[in-house]
Amino acid sequence: MSASENKPDSSSGGSMSRRSFLRVSAGATALTGLAALAAGLAPLRELSRFTSVEKFLQKHYHELSPEQMKRVLERIAREVEQQYDLRPHVRDLKPMDGVEFVYALNLSRCIGCRRCVHACVAENNQSGDPDLEYIRVVKMPKGTFDLTKGDHNYEPEEVPEDGYFYMPVQCHQCANPPCVKVCPVEATWQEADGITVIDYDWCIGCRYCQAACPYFARRFNFRKPRIPKERLNPDMSYLGNRPRESGVMEKCHFCIQRTRAGRYPACLEVCPTGARKFGNILDPDSEINYILKEKRVFTFILKEDQGTLPRFFYYLDK
Amino acid sequence: MKEETKTAIVLAGVAISFAGLAVVFFTLSAIDERPAPRIVMVDSGFLDTSPVRMNYAAMVEAGEDIFDYDCYLCHSRREPVELQFDELGGLILEEHDYITFEHGPSRENNYCFNCHDRDQLDRLRTQYGTTLTFEESTQLCGSCHGTTLRDWKQDAHGRTGGYWNLAMGERTRLDCTECHDPHDTRFPTLEPAPGPHSMKNRIIVSPENNRDP
Numbered sequence: 001m002s003a004s005e006n007k008p009d010s011s012s013g014g015s016m017s018r019r020s021f022l023r024v025s026a027g028a029t030a031l032t033g034l035a036a037l038a039a040g041l042a043p044l045r046e047l048s049r050f051t052s053v054e055k056f057l058q059k060h061y062h063e064l065s066p067e068q069m070k071r072v073l074e075r076i077a078r079e080v081e082q083q084y085d086l087r088p089h090v091r092d093l094k095p096m097d098g099v100e101f102v103y104a105l106n107l108s109r110c111i112g113c114r115r116c117v118h119a120c121v122a123e124n125n126q127s128g129d130p131d132l133e134y135i136r137v138v139k140m141p142k143g144t145f146d147l148t149k150g151d152h153n154y155e156p157e158e159v160p161e162d163g164y165f166y167m168p169v170q171c172h173q174c175a176n177p178p179c180v181k182v183c184p185v186e187a188t189w190q191e192a193d194g195i196t197v198i199d200y201d202w203c204i205g206c207r208y209c210q211a212a213c214p215y216f217a218r219r220f221n222f223r224k225p226r227i228p229k230e231r232l233n234p235d236m237s238y239l240g241n242r243p244r245e246s247g248v249m250e251k252c253h254f255c256i257q258r259t260r261a262g263r264y265p266a267c268l269e270v271c272p273t274g275a276r277k278f279g280n281i282l283d284p285d286s287e288i289n290y291i292l293k294e295k296r297v298f299t300f301i302l303k304e305d306q307g308t309l310p311r312f313f314y315y316l317d318k
Numbered sequence: 319m320k321e322e323t324k325t326a327i328v329l330a331g332v333a334i335s336f337a338g339l340a341v342v343f344f345t346l347s348a349i350d351e352r353p354a355p356r357i358v359m360v361d362s363g364f365l366d367t368s369p370v371r372m373n374y375a376a377m378v379e380a381g382e383d384i385f386d387y388d389c390y391l392c393h394s395r396r397e398p399v400e401l402q403f404d405e406l407g408g409l410i411l412e413e414h415d416y417i418t419f420e421h422g423p424s425r426e427n428n429y430c431f432n433c434h435d436r437d438q439l440d441r442l443r444t445q446y447g448t449t450l451t452f453e454e455s456t457q458l459c460g461s462c463h464g465t466t467l468r469d470w471k472q473d474a475h476g477r478t479g480g481y482w483n484l485a486m487g488e489r490t491r492l493d494c495t496e497c498h499d500p501h502d503t504r505f506p507t508l509e510p511a512p513g514p515h516s517m518k519n520r521i522i523v524s525p526e527n528n529r530d531p
Contacts, residue, residue, distance in 0.1 A: 016322035028329040035333075035340040096483075114511035118360040119367075128357035133514055152514055158507035228357045262486030264479060269367050273497070273505055274477035286482070287473035294474070 052079075060186065061199045061239075069238075072201075076242055083243070084229050092238040093260035095193035101254050102194070102281040102288045103265075104297070104313045105168060109275035112137050112159045112166030116267035116276065120170075123255055123266035124241040125233050127225030134219065134252040135170045135267060170267075171196065171217035171252035172302070172310030179209035179218060188249070194311050195254050197239040205247040214306045218251045254278070281311075291315060364511040367479060371506075373495035374452040387452060389439035398436060401429070420502040433458060433500070459494040470494075 016024070054075055058064075064072065073090045080088045117135045126132045138150035142165050150167075160166065177196050180188055187202035188209055210218040224246040236242040237257035244250050255265035259278070268276040279288035291297070295315040302314065369376070377384050385391070392413070393399065402410040409428050411417070419428035435443035442450040444461035460467030469475035473491060481487035497505060 016325060020322065021325070024326050024329055028333045031333040032336045035336040038340045039343045109505075111505065111508060112510060113508045114513065115364050117514075118364050118511050121360070122365055128359050129355070131514070136514065154510070155513055156510065159510045160507065226357050228359055231359055259482070262481045262483035264482050269479045270365060271477065272370050272508065274475065274492075277474065279482045287478075290469075290472045291474050294469075 055201060058201055060202060073238060076236070076238070080232075080236070080243060084227075084232050086229065086232055086234055088232075088234040088236045088242075090236045090238065090242060091257070093256065095191050095195075096260065098282055099280045100194045100282050100311075101173065101259060102279065102292070102311045102313070103173070103254065104277045104288055104291045104295075104315055106275040106277070106295075106317065107165060107167060107314050108316045109273045110137075110166045110168060111273055111275075112139055112154070112164075113272065115270045115272060116168060119266040119270035120252070120255075122231060123233055123258070124253075125225075125227055125236070125243055126250075127221065127223075127244075128228060128231070129226040130223055132219050132221070132225065132250075134217070134250075135168050136216070137166055137168045139164050139166055167314065168267075169215055169217070169302070170312070171213075172215050172308065172312040173252075173254060175309035175311060176307060178212040178214065178306070178308060182208040182212040184208065191239075193260070195256055195259075196251075197253055197256065198249055198251065199239065200242070200244050200248045200250065203248040205249065207249065209249055214303045214308060215310075218249050220249055221246045360511055369477070369492050369496040370508075371496060371499065373455070373493055375493060376496065378453075387440065393439055399430075399439070401431075418499075418502040420504060421500070422503075455495050455500065456493045459500070 052075065054071070058072060059068065069092055073092060077088055077090045080086065080090070114137050117133050117137060120126070120134050121128070121132075124134065126134065136152055138147065138152060139154045139161075140146065140150050142163055154161070154164075173194050173196055175190075175194070177190055180190055180196060183189075184206060185202060185204055187204065188196060188198045190196045205220070207220055210220055221244055225244055227243065232243075233241060235257055237260070240253050240256035255263075255267075259265055264278055265276075268278050277287055277291055279286035281288055281292070283289060292313065292315075295317065297313050297315040301310060302312075372380070372382065374384065374387055402412075404410055409419070409430075421427040431443070432445075433442055435441040435449055438449065440452070442452065442455060442458045444450065444458055446461060448457075448461070450458050456467075456470075460470075466475050470491075473489070476494075477492050477497065479490040481489050494500075499506075
């Protein structure tokens with residue numbers, strides 16, 4: 001508004017003064033701003049249904065006393081029961097002394113039947129909608145090791161197909177994990193038994209770890225995960241398969257709720273060919289120790305040049 | 319009407335409409351309880367951890383009909399079995415013609431008495447002359463496939479289940495014949511479980527159209 005236009009208006013006295021204009025517009029702006037703020041905060045109403053003050057004030061995993069952890073597990077059990085009408089058995093299993101987990105997968109045995117993928121989904125309470133899977137199975141032509149020729153979406157009547165081999169890829173539980181280094185809030189770390197875990201209550205969802213992982217092993221919950229009630233696995237672990245919220249990362253944790261209780265991971269148990277092998281590398285009598293000593297392992301460290309030192313090995317029968 | 323009043327009315331209108339919008343937004347978010355679409359999960363058959371086939375021992379345990387293994391229902395203990403061959407050396411089968419012989423890379427391990435005992439048809443016989451029952455078939459396989467038996471004993475060959483930590487629980491281990499048909503030893507082909515749906519809309523790079531120009 002120019003001064004020449006303003007002058008005749010103010011002299012006629014019919015129009016508003018500068019002061020009253022500002023007063024009215026300030027009031028209107030404040031009102032509109034409040035309304036916008038209210039609208040902007042609306043998603044918080046939904047959040048309040050699931051987030052308790054308790055969860056909001058919860059300390060980092062490493063700072064929780066056993067007493068506090070007990071209360072946290074109780075809260076999780078309560079929340080799960082509220083949502084799924086099922087009382088879960090939530091634990092926080094600690095690493096065992098003298099145990100370091102290593103996984104080995106026999107590429108000459110894998111037939112690409114994808115049973116491991118779905119056993120993992122069922123065991124670890126992964127979202128069915130949107131669907132989220134920790135394990136990918138890559139089909140590649142025999143005689144190459146060229147991932148650019150890989151195919152995830154094969155759907156033949158029967159597997160294996162002639163001329164192809166199959167390579168399942170999941171979290172390699174690296175001894176030098178790039179994902180842990182990039183986490184700005186220490187929501188993911190490597191445990192004493194070699195499992196890289198995520199605290200879903202601490203994760204801020206920045207997805208740096210997903211970008212850092214050379215194996216594309218980490219998954220992000222873009223939406224709230226949905227699991228059918230009848231498929232919920234009630235045997236849960238804090239760092240493992242308890243239900244996640246939207247906006248957090250998750251990945252394979254070697255079925256921490258099973259392996260720290262002495263059992264094999266779900267993907268291994270369902271594998272019909274016995275291509276998957278798992279155990280304590282520090283035990284000289286374990287099968288995994290035998291395999292790493294006796295089988296052709298070393299040429300198949302995936303992306304060895306990244307220096308990640310995986311605890312997941314591919315091998316061939318001698 | 320005065321310009322001042324007009325402006326005030328307009329501004330008030332704008333403010334009220336925004337406030338109204340906020341109210342609508344709140345109400346909608348509060349009543350947004352539409353029934354969510356059904357979650358499609360994989361067929362539970364793909365999650366089954368039982369072995370791919372039932373061997374003799376498993377059939378006995380499950381109380382299945384083991385009529386097929388009762389050799390002397392048809393054979394006589396006094397008359398030894400004579401095998402018949404055609405001019406090319408192929409085995410001529412009259413009764414057991416449902417058996418596919420696909421054992422070994424040349425598929426030529428089709429001579430019945432390489433594994434079955436000629437004199438006791440319900441027994442097995444290793445190449446070293448040891449007689450074994452059908453339940454002990456793993457020993458028989460191992461008498462030729464020694465390195466595989468060694469791996470199996472270490473749990474490095476074959477499917478395991480249960481506990482990796484033997485101090486905490488038991489480990490299950492399968493016999494050879496729970497995965498391999500002794501007459502047709504290649505592991506059977508299986509129907510693959512569904513692929514990753516979240517990747518359905520991606521461009522699939524097939525090996526055919528990914529060749530170097």
